[in-house]
Amino acid sequence: MELSSCSCRAMGQAAVDEDMLKVADEVVAKYRDKPGPLIQVLHEIQVRLGYLPREVLVRVAEGLGVPLSDVSGAVTFYGLFSLKPKGRHTISVCMGTACYVRGSDRIIERLEKDLKVKVGDTTQDGKFSLQVVRCVGACGLAPVVTVDNDVYARVKPEGIPAILNRYDGEAERTQDGRARAVHS
Amino acid sequence: MGTVTLTIDNQKKRVPEGATILEAARQVGIKIPTLCYLEGFSPLGACRICLVEVKGARALQPACATRVSDGMEVITSSPRVRKARRTTLELILSDHPYECPTCIRNLNCELQDLAEAFGIRAVRFEGERFPRPLDDSGPALVREMEKCILCRRCVQVCEHLQSVKAIAPQERGFETVIAPPFGVDLVDVDCVFCGQCTLVCPTGALHERDSTAEVWAALADPRKHVVVQTAPATRVSVGEGLGMEPGSDVTGQLVTALRRLGFDRVFDTTFGADLTIVEEAHELIQRIQEGGRLPMITSCSPGWVKFIEHNYPHLLDHLSTCKSPQQMLGALVKTYYARKAGLDPADIYVVSIMPCTAKKFEAVRDEMRDSGYQDVDAVLTTRELCRMLKEAAIDFSNLPEEDYDAPLGIGTGAAALFGASGGVMEAALRTAYEVITGKTLEPLEFTPVRGLKGIKEAALDVDGLELKVAVAHTLGNARKLLDLVDAGQADYHFIEVMACPGGCIGGGGQPIPSNDAIRARRVAAMYTVDERMTLRKSHENPALKQLYAEFLGKPLGHRSHELLHTHYTRRSRY
Numbered sequence: 001m002e003l004s005s006c007s008c009r010a011m012g013q014a015a016v017d018e019d020m021l022k023v024a025d026e027v028v029a030k031y032r033d034k035p036g037p038l039i040q041v042l043h044e045i046q047v048r049l050g051y052l053p054r055e056v057l058v059r060v061a062e063g064l065g066v067p068l069s070d071v072s073g074a075v076t077f078y079g080l081f082s083l084k085p086k087g088r089h090t091i092s093v094c095m096g097t098a099c100y101v102r103g104s105d106r107i108i109e110r111l112e113k114d115l116k117v118k119v120g121d122t123t124q125d126g127k128f129s130l131q132v133v134r135c136v137g138a139c140g141l142a143p144v145v146t147v148d149n150d151v152y153a154r155v156k157p158e159g160i161p162a163i164l165n166r167y168d169g170e171a172e173r174t175q176d177g178r179a180r181a182v183h184s
Numbered sequence: 185m186g187t188v189t190l191t192i193d194n195q196k197k198r199v200p201e202g203a204t205i206l207e208a209a210r211q212v213g214i215k216i217p218t219l220c221y222l223e224g225f226s227p228l229g230a231c232r233i234c235l236v237e238v239k240g241a242r243a244l245q246p247a248c249a250t251r252v253s254d255g256m257e258v259i260t261s262s263p264r265v266r267k268a269r270r271t272t273l274e275l276i277l278s279d280h281p282y283e284c285p286t287c288i289r290n291l292n293c294e295l296q297d298l299a300e301a302f303g304i305r306a307v308r309f310e311g312e313r314f315p316r317p318l319d320d321s322g323p324a325l326v327r328e329m330e331k332c333i334l335c336r337r338c339v340q341v342c343e344h345l346q347s348v349k350a351i352a353p354q355e356r357g358f359e360t361v362i363a364p365p366f367g368v369d370l371v372d373v374d375c376v377f378c379g380q381c382t383l384v385c386p387t388g389a390l391h392e393r394d395s396t397a398e399v400w401a402a403l404a405d406p407r408k409h410v411v412v413q414t415a416p417a418t419r420v421s422v423g424e425g426l427g428m429e430p431g432s433d434v435t436g437q438l439v440t441a442l443r444r445l446g447f448d449r450v451f452d453t454t455f456g457a458d459l460t461i462v463e464e465a466h467e468l469i470q471r472i473q474e475g476g477r478l479p480m481i482t483s484c485s486p487g488w489v490k491f492i493e494h495n496y497p498h499l500l501d502h503l504s505t506c507k508s509p510q511q512m513l514g515a516l517v518k519t520y521y522a523r524k525a526g527l528d529p530a531d532i533y534v535v536s537i538m539p540c541t542a543k544k545f546e547a548v549r550d551e552m553r554d555s556g557y558q559d560v561d562a563v564l565t566t567r568e569l570c571r572m573l574k575e576a577a578i579d580f581s582n583l584p585e586e587d588y589d590a591p592l593g594i595g596t597g598a599a600a601l602f603g604a605s606g607g608v609m610e611a612a613l614r615t616a617y618e619v620i621t622g623k624t625l626e627p628l629e630f631t632p633v634r635g636l637k638g639i640k641e642a643a644l645d646v647d648g649l650e651l652k653v654a655v656a657h658t659l660g661n662a663r664k665l666l667d668l669v670d671a672g673q674a675d676y677h678f679i680e681v682m683a684c685p686g687g688c689i690g691g692g693g694q695p696i697p698s699n700d701a702i703r704a705r706r707v708a709a710m711y712t713v714d715e716r717m718t719l720r721k722s723h724e725n726p727a728l729k730q731l732y733a734e735f736l737g738k739p740l741g742h743r744s745h746e747l748l749h750t751h752y753t754r755r756s757r758y
Contacts, residue, residue, distance in 0.1 A: 054366060058758045067343070068373075068758045069352035072365030077356045083366070 016055040023048050024056045028063035038066055038074055042081055051082045087122040087129035089167050092146045096135030099143040103157075107143055108132065110157040114164065127167070188254040193261070205236060205247040205258055216260050217269065217298060219276075219386055220335035221248040223699060225344060231335055232272045233298065236260045244268050270302050276333050278309040280387075287331070287388040292696055294386035295333060316361050321369035324377035324393055324544040329361050332389040338362060338381035345685065346659040348491070350375035365758075374494040374757050376659070378487035378683045379541030379565075379692020392541050392693055395562045396572050402533040402562070403446040410533045411521075412447040413513050413592075414438060416454055417539040417603035417688035418566050420709035424702075425570035425695035426580045431705030433713055436585020441578050442537075443586065451517065452588045453536065454595020456509030457602045457611070459516075459731070460484060461722035463748055464506045464608075465616040466739040468678055472649070477501045479654075479669060479676040482608050484508040486546035487683030487692075489752065491659050496666050497754040502679075505749040509602065510536050510543055511552050513592060514559030515747045520735045521592055529555060535562045537569050539603070539691030542683065551750045565693025594727040597717030604710045605657035605687035606633035606640060609680040613644060613653070614721045621647045628720055634711070636686055636704065639665060641676075657682040657690075 027044045031037035041060055046052055052075055061068040075081040093099075093108050108119060111130055115123050122129040138144050141153030145163070152163055186201040190208055199208035204227065209216050220231035229249035238245045239257035244265060247258075259265065277299065284290050316329035336353065339362060343349040350373045354363045364373040382390045402408050422441075423432035442450045468480050483489055483504045492499060507515070514536070518529040536543065540563075546552065547560040564572070573580055588594065598614055601607030610630045617625040632642035633653065638661040644651045654676045656662045662681045668674040684690040689706035690698055714720060722728070736743050 057365075061758060067349035067352065068365040069349050069354075069363075073352045073354050076354045076366075 016053045020049055020053060020056055021059050024059040025063065028060060032064060037064060038071065039078075042071075042075060046081055051085045054083065084122060085126070087127050089127060089148055090129045090131060092131050092133045092136070093119075094134075094136045094138075094142070094144040094146075095132045096139065096142075098139035099135075102142040104143040104145075106157050107145060107155055107160065110160045114160055128164075188252055188256070190252050191255075191257040193259060199252055201252075203252055205238075205245070205250050205252055205256075206234060208252050209247065209258075209260060214260055216247045217301065218248060219294060219298065219333070220337060222337045222340055222384055225337075225340045228336055228340075231276070231333070233269055235265060235268050235272075237262055237265055266302075270304070273298055273302055273304060274307045274309055277304065277307045278311055279313050280333065281330050283331075288391045288394065289385075289388035289696075293388065296387075312358070314358055317367075319363075319369050320393065322371040322375075322377065322393065322545070323548050324541045325370055325375070325379060325382065326391055326393050327363075327370065328389050328391070329363070330389075331387045332362055333387060334360055334362065335386055336362065337384040337386065338390055341380045341384050344660065345380055346376070346378060346491075346683070347663045348374060348376060348378075348659060351381070374755075376487040376490040376494070376683065377542040377545045377692075378659070380684065382541065382692055383694065383696055383698045392565050392567065393544060394568060394571075395544070395564055396568050396575075398562050399535050399564060399572070402535070405533075407531060408533045409448050409525075409527055409531050410446070410535065411449045411451060411517050412442050412535045412537060413451045413453045413456070413510065413517075414442070414537045415510065415539055415543075415603070415688060416457060416595075416600045416607075416710065416713075417691060417694070417706070418537050418569070419600075419713065420603065420689065420706050421539060421566050421694050422537075422569060422573075423580070424706075425566055426573060428581060429705075430695075430702040431709040433709050434580070435713070436587070437580055437583040439588055440583045440586040441573055441580055444578055444583075445572060445576055447535070449521075449589045449593075451513065451592040452595045453509045453513055454599035454602070455592045455725070455727060456511075456513030456516075457484075457599035458596055458722035458725045458728050459512050459748065460506050460509045461598060461608070461611045461615050462728065462739050463512075463744060464504050465612050465619060465723075467504055467506065468612065468616055469620060470740065472677060479674060479679045480504050481669075481679045482681055483750075484602070484608060485542070485681060485683045485688075486540070487542035488659065488662060488681045490542065490545065490755075491662065491683065492666070493753055493755045494757050495663070496670065497756075499666065499670060500752045500754065502669065503752060505751065507552070507748055507750050508543075508546065509599070510538065510563075511546065511559055511750075512748050514547070514552070515555045516592065516731070518555035518557055518559060519747060520731065524591075529557055532557075533561045534559065535564060536560050537566065538563050539566050539688045539694045540684075541565060541692040543693075551753075554747050554750075566691075566695060567693060570695070591727040591730060594725060596722055596725050597714035597720035598722045599725075600710060600713040600717070603688045604634070604707045605636070605682050606655045606680065607687060607710065608682075609633045609653055609655050609678065611722055612678070612680075613651075615723045616651075617644070617646055618721065618723065620649075624721075633680070636700065636707070651678070652676045653678045653680070655680045657687055658685050659683050 027041050031041050057071050061071045093104050117123050117130055119132050143155050145152045145155045187198045188201050190197050190199050197212045216234050219233040227248040229246040234247040235244040236247045237259040319327040351362050353360050402410050419435040420433050422438055423434035424430045439450050471480050481502045514534050517534050522529040544563040547563050552559050598611035601611050613630050614625050633640050633655045640655040642653050656665045686703040690703045
């Protein structure tokens, strides 16, 4: 591991562009002199980049003088942070008690099969990220799946393809779109 | 500091104000079981084994993290306390592999000791086990995280003692694992392989890579001429590893035992140490006289070398170019000795017995092949040698004492000092002073650099030149000194750094446990070894003089540069 080949590249990471590193530098500079700034820095970078690439985290560790093992520890501790880019749409399957007893585990199975990803991952084409959430507060609609801000109630595994098909045309709804609709 | 009155197990005692219940209990002779507690570090209260009852408190309190107060009443062993401790222990065991007889820490494991003390015959809980990957990526250390109980002692020493923190808790809850960032392997991060984590690990989760199988195989191979060398610190710790008192000097028995294991020649790393001193003293004089980079910093501690390569690559020209005694001796065995003995170096297998895990890494560095072969073939820690001696059923304490083989088994008292923090400095000053002034350093014992203080400073008048020196042990202390050097605020000529607390006697390959009291006894033994020697100055080693006359020519000469000096690798921290 010589200087010319930074270890994150050795770890097989996709190249991170200069703009991303610049974002990291800006955010680090903003919080550097505040006490215990790590979580705030990570949060703001994630908001701006959508995720936390390793090379950016190395920059944060060096910039704040915090060991990289601590930075990585914080990122993997909090569910909020992601080391991988998110898809254009986020599918969240509720695994709260009510949804679970009404079969959300079978919905996850079906989604994993149809999308060819595991929970926590993003499809090859970058379209969907699949995640699990604990209770969305709509137990009467169990089992519940949300895609971005759309809520799907009483979902059955065989209904999954129809839901996914709604997102064939791109950009009909974005992650921060305000529209909320309940489909059942 | 004032005292407070504490009632502990119905005895009224006066204990220091500000002490924890655990410290107070130990002072008055009451034992409270612990698991994550590590003397000298701030308590984490992570394991919940030291729970005690405190009158008035609703819940049981961890003795390691609760401070005493005046009038406090503590019960350290009640049905409620024992039940809680037992349940905690069973829960820890429920996610721990039951591999005790085949575990590297069998019979030297704190978890096993507690299970025995509590008489656990069955674990009531059976649940999910969290599979954690084995990391045997490196030449020096192995991480068996399935055996980890998340006590975080390793993180404490890596962060606070060594200022490295190559490992930290990753993920959360049941999935928590102590690991390098992003779960990569140790070889891919800034771990320096000092092995201090292996000394404090209460279980078999962190340990040295075991090289005994390779060494047994070499010993059994009739075509191999197997040569062994023993580091200074191992002569005062092998006995301890086999059940003798800490600080037992077993030099003679060690030589006999190694012959009985089947080694063809038993050489001594102290010869390499004397050579290091002569080369390094001349290098220091040359740098002072010719305006070379100062302060010059020692380079015999491989954990330290890797640390400066990662953390201060721009300061590498401060490092002495001298190889460590292990590597100097290895290179000479396969050249000078091979020629003298009429052996083909390809048939020679060099084993070193070291107090150190980082030496395993040093031996496989690309820079360490100047004989045309890997100069040192296998490195065994003190612990591994003890295991081999047990396996061979050698009755160690009753062995007769024998002498090392000539010529590479002859060493001086100065070389023995290498085992203790400040020893290289003291040995180098004995030689440098005499080379410059032509007079013997009086007294020979240069005590300002002795002892377990973190950073030691001293000055010595050398014919009008005020030679300023500093000594640091542990990488945390080394970092403090390096920051001064980096800022241009250090006017020392010479700095000695050892990665481990107390120097090599506190190395990561030493017997477990290894604490301040034990380290102090090993240090004392090292100085006794020096005092008992008639030859106490490296440059007076007769075998060394012969080596220069027959082979090397002069210190810093052409052949020395080829075989005994090296260069370093710039590494990034991440």
